[in-house]
Amino acid sequence: MVKPKGLLLFHGAGGDKEHPVFQxxxxxxxxxxxxxxxxxxxxxxRRPPPRAENLISEVTEITLRYSDRLGVPPSHLxxxxxxxxxxxASMAVAGGLKSRGLVLLSYPLHPIGKPEKLRIGHFSAITRxxxxxxxxxxxxxxxxxxxxxxxxxxxxxxxxxxxxxxHDPRKGLDTLExxxxxxxxxxx
Numbered sequence: 001m002v003k004p005k006g007l008l009l010f011h012g013a014g015g016d017k018e019h020p021v022f023q024x025x026x027x028x029x030x031x032x033x034x035x036x037x038x039x040x041x042x043x044x045x046r047r048p049p050p051r052a053e054n055l056i057s058e059v060t061e062i063t064l065r066y067s068d069r070l071g072v073p074p075s076h077l078x079x080x081x082x083x084x085x086x087x088x089a090s091m092a093v094a095g096g097l098k099s100r101g102l103v104l105l106s107y108p109l110h111p112i113g114k115p116e117k118l119r120i121g122h123f124s125a126i127t128r129x130x131x132x133x134x135x136x137x138x139x140x141x142x143x144x145x146x147x148x149x150x151x152x153x154x155x156x157x158x159x160x161x162x163x164x165x166x167h168d169p170r171k172g173l174d175t176l177e178x179x180x181x182x183x184x185x186x187x188x
Contacts, residue, residue, distance in 0.1 A: 001188055004100045005076040006032040008066050010059060010085030012106070013049045016041050019082060021105060021173065028177035031078075031184070032070065036062055038085075052088050052119075059092040063099070074098040078184070083108050083140070083167065087119060090130070094122035101129040101155070101187060103180065106167050109141025109149065118145075123152035131158045131183045133176050135165030158183050 007029060009022050017035035026033040038058060040049055049055070059079070067074045079089045080103030087108055093099050110117050130153055136143055143161055150157050160179040162172035169176070 002076055002100065004031055004078045004184055004187065005072045006034065006066065006070050007078040007080070007103060008063055008089075009033065009035040009103070009105075010062075010079075010081030010089055011035070011037060011041065012081070012083030012085055015082060015085075021082060021169070021176070024173050024177060025180065028181060029184070030181070034066055049084060052084060052091060055084075055088045056092045056095060059088050060097050063092070063097060076100055078103050080104050082106055090126060091122050093128055094125035099128055102126070102131070104130060104132045105176075106134050106138060106169070107132055107141065109145055112139045115141075115145060118149065120149045120152060123149065124154065126153045127155045129156040129158075129187055131160065131180065133160045133179065134162065135167060135169045135172075136161040136163055137165060138167045140167055156188065 011017055011019055017037045022035040038055060063074050063079055067077055075098040077099055078101050079099045080086045081089050082105040086104035090102055090104060093102055109119060162169045162175060165172055
């Protein structure tokens with residue numbers, strides 16, 4: 001299999017491309033990393049995000065532009081993001097966007113306090129390798145729920161739990177970097 005030629009990251013609902021975790025990843029990886037803002041974020045800092053389904057075409061468009069910029073097909077790129085950004089990237093890949101794999105940081109398995117409203121309807125359509133990196137105290141999904149629903153994904157899945165961390169981890173980032181580098185180096 002082809003080694004990834006770049007990583008494209010999309011931010012969470014309340015964040016932007018300058019998120020500290022994105023900066024750490026950029027410094028730690030041996031491949032180009034490009035974090036982007038969704039257009040709603042560039043238009044206004046106070047504007048709430050559109051529904052995730054309405055951002056899929058933007059993920060596809062940005063991915064195609066980034067692959068052109070690097071001179072590689074989208075199937076050579078890792079895509080993903082933090083929280084909502086990772087969710088939308090996974091939905092785009094489930095919908096047919098070619099990628100080498102998915103990097104999902106603090107994936108929002110469900111809204112806070114609503115574990116019955118799972119965001120997994122597209123999981124069975126994901127056939128690419130995935131890595132989930134989340135705090136084990138994330139209110140958007142705990143390890144027990146992830147272990148129950150991640151097997152729906154048909155691609156190879158790796159889970160990394162940052163001990164004692166919530167949705168916006170501040171500690172354990174060395175573990176995140178090491179795990180991501182190891183995962184990328186060993187992609188099959």
